[in-house]
Amino acid sequence: MDEPSENQAGAPALAPVSRPFMGLFALAHLGAFIAFIPMLNLLLPLKAELIDPAGKAVLLSQVMLWGAAVAAVTNLAAGALSDVTHGPFGRRRPWIIVGALAVAGAHGFVFAAVTPQQLLVAVLVFQAAVNVMFGPLNAVLPDVVPGRQKGLAAALAGLALPGAGLFTAGVLAVALDQLDLRFLVVALAVPLLVLPFALHLSEPRRPRPAARVGLPSLAALTDRDFLMAFASRLLVQVAITFNVLYLLFYLQETARLGSLDHLRPEAVLGGLLGLSTVISLAAGFFGGILSDRLRRRRSFVTAGGLAMAGGAALLAAAPGWPGPLAAQLLFGLGLGLYSTVDTALVAEVLPDPQAAGRDLGLMNVAITAPQVLAPLLGLGLLSLSGGDFRWVYAASALFALFGALAVTGIRRVR
Incomplete structure (x- = not known):
């Protein structure tokens, strides 16, 4: 279109x-x-x-x-x-x-x-x-x-x-x-x-909804664009949860901090998260505005997912400092860009304007489910690898990559 x-x-x-x-x-x-x-x-x-x-x-x-x-x-x-x-x-x-x-x-x-x-x-x-x-x-x-x-x-x-x-x-x-x-x-x-x-709040007047609206339903998943957006968010949220859960342990047991080795891993974690948050805020804010001006969403969301995949892959491949620093800056950039523009994209792919609340509640499952899935997957990966956290971040990179690519299947939104 x-x-x-x-x-x-x-x-x-x-x-x-x-x-x-x-x-x-x-x-x-x-x-x-x-x-x-x-x-x-x-x-x-x-x-x-x-x-x-x-x-x-x-x-x-x-x-x-x-x-x-x-x-x-x-x-x-x-x-x-x-x-x-x-x-x-x-x-x-x-x-x-x-x-x-x-x-x-x-x-x-x-x-x-x-x-x-x-x-x-x-x-x-x-x-x-x-x-x-x-x-x-x-x-x-x-x-x-x-x-x-x-x-x-x-x-x-x-x-x-x-x-x-x-x-x-x-x-x-x-x-x-x-x-x-x-x-x-x-x-x-x-x-x-x-x-x-x-x-x-002044809400636009809408006709009285049909009787089927108001009941919990998975019907939105039969819509291709909604399903692609749901799959993307679910996959990327697994990658994000991996990063949140295991970054401290990665710094303690896998990373080689070099000149920062005298610092407590918690201090290094705080610094990395602080810098990552600043980058994330800037990327999300300006990315959201730019996506309005260009009237494009998919390319921004895809770019955000790919940046997170790159950041996670860098943690897996380059545990020596400054690898973790570059990785978290790249991950934060992607997180801000993806999270903000994906919110706008999801609002535009809802299949039924009469049931926006119901379908957004269903989309919220793509955020809550990874809170259970990621720890289970992480436990399995760590068991198979003998406790090597690089495996976790390699998997995180794949989840973010597939989540980024899933957005390209959306058709109603550019």
Whole structure:
């Protein structure tokens, strides 16, 4: 096709969104990530340690596992149910508002837990609340933002994850030292960041959806373009999870750090991740904007996947310094480019505009499933190789390569 479709097939024409919309959209996504990044990275481990100092690792693993299962199911359900929500307040807005308020309350439940059983229940409530908000919030991009602005919107949303990480490190870990204040600040930050966007959100009018919409379904996978996008994201997410899980162990046992050998591997890891994050932010932001101007998505997503494949391959082939540095810079470049533009691409390949929430919930499985698949595959590779982490990164390179190539099978989007 000569021009990329501005919107999904069958969707009403969408007017350009304003700069205030984009600003509130970015803040809402920041709030959505602050809803769970501090909890999973800092607050929940601290709470598990308070409840069971000796068995904190086991307790944390258990509640994280069950919480992830509830998160996946709730994301699917909330997205699908928001598709069929019909009323004066719109389809997505009621769910986002209720979810944001529920997240604030759920932080109170987690803080109040004093036994492992109470902590488990509180975390299940927390994960349900987060995804009641998050699923419908993700559906706003295909619902409201026209095709020529999707790259910019995705780039702004892409700032949320590192922003939440900085909030966790700078505000919660450094500026505050009392657990109750940490919980309180997060519980207040989420609605303060999310509600202004939700309250000002104006959704386009759509006809009442068919009865089949609103039920969880795998029907979107029968659409070729959606299936290719799903396969690409699943494969690339396995590569990303490999990099997150095993980089520290790679630095400890495989890498040859040369002049940096006197530093702790954790310090080297922190430096690599910091530099990689900066590159990732820049690549994602400018890549998203450029993909709007050129009206092309596939080439950017493919290039991002290939860059990640190159970075992982470099870790496998060149463990001597500065190989790991070059590898992580290349991986970060690819990660930012892929993640941002892929968000815009997915919003344009959804097969049914009436069921965007349901289908985005299904697409979310391509992110959650690798959290289980990658550790299992890594365990098998390490067993076969006698603990050689170069095998893991060689496999990571292949997953990223095939994920990058899968995007070339998409036809509706250039």
